[in-house]
Amino acid sequence: TSNYETILTETRGRVGWITLNRPEALNALNAQLMHDVVHAATTFDANPAIGAIVVTGSERAFAAGADIKEMESKSGLDMIMDDHFGPWARFAAVRTPVIAAVSGYALGGGCELAMMCDIVLAADTAKFGQPEINLGVIPGMGGTQRLLRAVGYAKAAELVLTGRMMGAEEAERCGLVSRVVAASDLLEEAGKVADTIASKSLPSVYAAKAALDAAMETSLAEGLRFERHAFAPLFDTADQKEGMAAFREKRAPNFGNA
Numbered sequence: 658t659s660n661y662e663t664i665l666t667e668t669r670g671r672v673g674w675i676t677l678n679r680p681e682a683l684n685a686l687n688a689q690l691m692h693d694v695v696h697a698a699t700t701f702d703a704n705p706a707i708g709a710i711v712v713t714g715s716e717r718a719f720a721a722g723a724d725i726k727e728m729e730s731k732s733g734l735d736m737i738m739d740d741h742f743g744p745w746a747r748f749a750a751v752r753t754p755v756i757a758a759v760s761g762y763a764l765g766g767g768c769e770l771a772m773m774c775d776i777v778l779a780a781d782t783a784k785f786g787q788p789e790i791n792l793g794v795i796p797g798m799g800g801t802q803r804l805l806r807a808v809g810y811a812k813a814a815e816l817v818l819t820g821r822m823m824g825a826e827e828a829e830r831c832g833l834v835s836r837v838v839a840a841s842d843l844l845e846e847a848g849k850v851a852d853t854i855a856s857k858s859l860p861s862v863y864a865a866k867a868a869l870d871a872a873m874e875t876s877l878a879e880g881l882r883f884e885r886h887a888f889a890p891l892f893d894t895a896d897q898k899e900g901m902a903a904f905r906e907k908r909a910p911n912f913g914n915a
C-alpha cells in the first residue's frame with residue numbers, strides 16, 4: 658500500500674507500520690532506505706490519526722547494518738559532505754512512539770536503528786551487535802552513545818570493541834530490549850503494544866515520550882524540571898478531565914482521538 662522502493666508501509670487502525678524490505682541485502686540500510694524510512698516515519702508523525710509506529714524487518718533480519726557495499730569506496734570528505742547518516746536524526750526526533758519489532762540480525766546500523774526507537778521487542782531469534790570494529794571503523798549512527806546509555810559501560814565497551822553478537826535473552830537481561838517473545842508471536846505482540854499506546858490521549862503520549870527523551874540527555878534536576886513543565890499543561894486537555902472522570906465513574910476513558 659505504498660510507493661517506497663525499499664520499505665512497505667501500512668496503516669492498521671491508529672498504528673503506522675514500516676517494514677524494511679531489501680531481502681537481497683538482509684535489509685542493509687542504504688541511502689534510499691534511510692530516506693524512505695525517514696519520510697514514512699515523519700509522514701505518520703504528522704498525522705494525528707496515527708498514535709504509534711511499528712518498525713520491523715524480516716524473520717531473518719531486522720537489518721544487518723549500514724550498506725557496506727555502498728560505503729566501501731567513500732572518502733572521509735564524502736561522508737561529511739553527504740551527511741551520510743545525518744537524516745536519521747529526523748527519525749529519532751518523531752514525537753509518536755516507535756516500537757522496533759526485531760527478528761534475526763540487528764547489527765551495526767540495524768542495532769542503532771532499533772535503539773532510536775522507544776521500545777524494542779525482540780523475537781527469541783534476535784541477534785544484536787555492533788560489528789563495525791571488524792570493518793576497520795566504529796558505529797556511526799549512535800551505537801557508542803545509545804548502547805552505552807541502554808546497557809551501561811561494561812557491556813557496551815565489550816560489544817563495541819570486540820564486535821561480538823548477543824542473543825535476545827542477553828539483550829533483555831542487560832536492558833537493550835523490553836521483552837523477548839516467540840518469533841511467531843512478534844508482530845502480533847508489537848501490534849498489541851502499539852494499539853495500547855495508540856488508544857491513549859495523544860498529548861499525554863507526546864509529553865511522556867519527550868520527558869523520557871529528556872531523561873537521556875539531562876541531569877536529574879533538569880529532567881525533573883522538564884517533567885513538571887510537561888505535566889502541568891496536560892491539565893488543560895479534555896482528555897485529562899475525561900481520564901480522571903472515567904476513573905471516578907469506574908468506566909473506561911474515551912479519549913478524543915480514539
Ligand code: CAA
Pocket residue numbers: 681682683685686721722723724725726727742762764765766767769788789792795796797798800
Ligand atoms: N551491507 C551490504 N550488504 C549486506 C550487509 C550489509 N551490512 N549485510 C548483509 N549483506 C548482504 C550480503 O552481502 C549478501 O549479499 P550477496 O548474496 O549479494 O553476497 C546478502 O546480504 C546475504 O548475506 P550473507 O550471505 O552474508 O548472509 P549470512 O547468513 O551468511 O550472514 C550476517 C549474515 C552475519 C549478518 C552477515 O551478512 C554479515 O556479517 N553482515 C554484515 C554485518 C555488519 O558488519 N554490519 C555493520 C555494517 S557497518 C555499519 O552499520 C555502520 C554504522 O554504524 C551505521
